[in-house]
Amino acid sequence: MTTVALAHRAQWPVVPVLAAKEARRLVTHPATLVGWGLLAFMFAVNVADAESISAFDMVTTGPTFYPGLFCVLAAHMVTTRDQRAGGGELVGSVPATRQQRVLALLVAASIPALIALGLNVAIRAYFVWQDVYVEAPGVGHVIQGPVTVLGGALLGIMLGLWLPQRVVPVLAMVALVAGSVALSSNENGPGAYLGPLVSWVDWGPYEGRAWYALEAGSPGAHVVYLLGMTGLAGCAAWLRVARVRWPALALSAAFLALAIWGGVTQLP
Amino acid sequence: MTTRSEDTIQGEGLVSTYGRLRALDGLDISAGVGVTGLLGPNGAGKTTLLRALATVASPREGRLRILDRDPAVASDRLAIRRALGYLPQDAGFPPGFTAFEAVDYLAVLKEHTATAARHDEVRRVLRLVGLHDVATKKVRALSGGMRRRLALSQTLLGQPELLVLDEPTVGLDPEQRFRFRDIVSEAGVGRTVVLSTHQTEDVAALCNRVVVIDHGRALFAGTVPELVGQADGRVWVDDGRDGRAVAAYRLGGGSYHHVGDPPAGAQLTAPSLEDAYLLLVGPSAGDAVVGV
Numbered sequence: 001m002t003t004v005a006l007a008h009r010a011q012w013p014v015v016p017v018l019a020a021k022e023a024r025r026l027v028t029h030p031a032t033l034v035g036w037g038l039l040a041f042m043f044a045v046n047v048a049d050a051e052s053i054s055a056f057d058m059v060t061t062g063p064t065f066y067p068g069l070f071c072v073l074a075a076h077m078v079t080t081r082d083q084r085a086g087g088g089e090l091v092g093s094v095p096a097t098r099q100q101r102v103l104a105l106l107v108a109a110s111i112p113a114l115i116a117l118g119l120n121v122a123i124r125a126y127f128v129w130q131d132v133y134v135e136a137p138g139v140g141h142v143i144q145g146p147v148t149v150l151g152g153a154l155l156g157i158m159l160g161l162w163l164p165q166r167v168v169p170v171l172a173m174v175a176l177v178a179g180s181v182a183l184s185s186n187e188n189g190p191g192a193y194l195g196p197l198v199s200w201v202d203w204g205p206y207e208g209r210a211w212y213a214l215e216a217g218s219p220g221a222h223v224v225y226l227l228g229m230t231g232l233a234g235c236a237a238w239l240r241v242a243r244v245r246w247p248a249l250a251l252s253a254a255f256l257a258l259a260i261w262g263g264v265t266q267l268p
Numbered sequence: 269m270t271t272r273s274e275d276t277i278q279g280e281g282l283v284s285t286y287g288r289l290r291a292l293d294g295l296d297i298s299a300g301v302g303v304t305g306l307l308g309p310n311g312a313g314k315t316t317l318l319r320a321l322a323t324v325a326s327p328r329e330g331r332l333r334i335l336d337r338d339p340a341v342a343s344d345r346l347a348i349r350r351a352l353g354y355l356p357q358d359a360g361f362p363p364g365f366t367a368f369e370a371v372d373y374l375a376v377l378k379e380h381t382a383t384a385a386r387h388d389e390v391r392r393v394l395r396l397v398g399l400h401d402v403a404t405k406k407v408r409a410l411s412g413g414m415r416r417r418l419a420l421s422q423t424l425l426g427q428p429e430l431l432v433l434d435e436p437t438v439g440l441d442p443e444q445r446f447r448f449r450d451i452v453s454e455a456g457v458g459r460t461v462v463l464s465t466h467q468t469e470d471v472a473a474l475c476n477r478v479v480v481i482d483h484g485r486a487l488f489a490g491t492v493p494e495l496v497g498q499a500d501g502r503v504w505v506d507d508g509r510d511g512r513a514v515a516a517y518r519l520g521g522g523s524y525h526h527v528g529d530p531p532a533g534a535q536l537t538a539p540s541l542e543d544a545y546l547l548l549v550g551p552s553a554g555d556a557v558v559g560v
Contacts, residue, residue, distance in 0.1 A: 014377070
């Protein structure tokens with residue numbers, strides 16, 4: 001048998017190279033761009049208004065409601081891209097395994113979150129510089145939004161792997177918004193802390209035109225709660241392709257414990 | 269069919285089923301260095317066989333060895349995939365990708381991870397199939413023939429030892445088919461190419477070996493002249509259509525070309541590969557052979 005020397009055999013592991021490509025597609029996906037665009041628009045509105053409450057809300061819920069929400073759709077579309085294009089057979093015959101492709105997607109999901117974190121730090125710094133805040137957002141407040149961006153991307157990947165139908169991410173986005181509105185409708189109830197949209201500012205009796213107070217509760221524990229939920233989404237995605245399931249199940253149990261601990265601890 | 273130790277592909281008694289349908293029904297096959305063509309009517313089992321050779325499906329029964337490895341074993345399967353270029357029947361690319369991005373993505377999946385070398389390789393294969401001028405065009409803007417060439421280009425990444433091509437010339441115009449023949453015949457030097465096609469002209473032009481499959485079994489395996497030789501004395505021309513022929517069609521000049529057992533005194537003519545194929549598979553094959 002003739003053996004032909006193969007050119008360009010792997011010099012780097014496939015996952016980081018693939019993750020970089022998937023991250024670029026995730027960040028520049030039209031759905032994500034809509035989210036970034038809306039975030040930029042809301043920032044411009046807040047710059048014009050220069051109100052402490054809405055500027056605080058911009059940092060806590062802005063990344064969640066705009067890029068975070070649209071990341072669900074973008075991640076779902078990136079995950080199901082090959083299948084929708086009819087390329088499943090092609091990618092099924094290559095050396096890179098499905099596990100490597102999913103791992104690359106999970107790694108890539110962190111990039112929109114890191115960008116959101118960078119933007120959030122910059123937005124906070126701008127409003128601090130402009131002396132808009134009566135009370136500036138703390139570390140937990142700044143981190144929670146980017147964590148929900150990560151959660152949105154992982155949720156989209158997870159849904160893409162388990163439910164690849166096109167309508168699924170749209171239904172998920174509607175459910176997330178409706179669920180958040182329902183949970184936050186009772187501002188004093190514990191449910192208000194369990195959704196992804198927690199503003200932490202009390203809008204008070206002045207319709208947000210004057211600083212009133214911050215909500216009671218622990219923003220740090222809320223971040224832990226969100227990380228737990230986010231980790232669960234990642235584990236659920238991995239379980240779809242895992243050859244050995246027990247590590248992912250064990251990790252899921254750890255994230256569930258984290259979510260429960262954070263969920264309870266964050267309450268006033 | 270006997271297999272030889274130097275054969276790249278050795279399959280014995282292969283069985284694949286889809287529900288009650290036996291797509292492969294105890295198929296024996298072997299293929300070595302050079303171009304092997306698979307001929308057979310629709311539903312004969314060609315695609316099922318090629319999917320098994322591409323390691324995307326496993327035969328239910330039988331013994332299959334590819335590049336002296338067992339595709340049922342994970343480490344062997346990986347080694348086979350590293351030496352494989354596969355063009356499936358339906359090879360879709362994300363429409364929002366450019367031609368370059370589409371092949372580059374597959375190059376990464378084929379473990380070409382060094383960026384500069386990978387980009388050079390992508391440009392090389394796009395040039396080979398004549399798509400280098402449209403490398404920045406979106407897939408959605410490419411014609412059907414261009415998309416087929418794009419799919420063909422990714423099979424050439426890394427100059428794989430084994431090429432498995434399922435109906436590679438579908439959608440290609442005559443000029444593109446000519447170019448395809450050039451690419452595949454070059455690829456067949458020192459490597460193994462297995463291609464399935466309905467185009468007997470492609471097989472006649474390209475393949476040093478041909479395997480005819482029907483109902484999941486190999487009816488013939490040998491060289492193209494050997495297959496054509498089976499039709500010697502069984503092709504004739506007559507002024508009218510002869511109902512006893514296996515297949516007949518009207519020629520441009522008004523006479524009829526017949527395949528089958530000729531009547532006494534018939535005006536015999538030299539058989540083509542298509543004639544031999546029709547005689548082997550029977551009249552139902554006429555549906556699958558272009559030009560009949």
